[in-house]
Amino acid sequence: MSRAFVNEDNQEEAPIIPPRAPLPPGTSNYVTTKGLILLQKERENLLSEIEDIHSIEDGKDKRYKMQLAKGKLALLEERISSSRLLEISDNEKGEVRFGAKVTLLFKKENREQTFQIVGVDEANVKEQKIAFTAPIAKAITGKKINEEAILQLGKEPREMIIKAISYEISES
Structure with missing residues (x-):
């Protein structure tokens, strides 16, 4: 045409x-x-x-x-x-799991950072919420207070220590 x-x-x-x-x-x-x-x-x-x-x-x-x-x-x-x-049972609250609010100490910088591990749709860096699929979340999942974790950023490993873990009460 x-x-x-x-x-x-x-x-x-x-x-x-x-x-x-x-x-x-x-x-x-x-x-x-x-x-x-x-x-x-x-x-x-x-x-x-x-x-x-x-x-x-x-x-x-x-x-x-x-x-x-x-x-x-x-x-x-x-x-x-x-x-x-995903709800966390009381016996899992002593380690980093989905929904945890975690404070990390980055050893090299001697700097603390707190964030919560959430679902991909809820993740928002400005609100200090990261997705459970993020490399840092994967590196610390299953760790307990005072345990060390390593986040590999390219060739540079970043050593972190779990300083605090808390779980907020679910909202209805």
């Missing part, structure tokens, strides 16, 4: 739907109680956004926004359905 017969105004560009945080293949989608609540709130917000688009928007912009919101919702629903709430 000749380009003379193509109406350029009818050509709509499909929205680019941002991917969710990566989860390595074969890895369970562990979530904290708070993480699961945040996912459910995100779903409520998206459903509300879709309702608003239905009632307010019109035309080409409406179709684009609807495709984007429904695409995000589909990815979110997939993540929620694969989520696995």
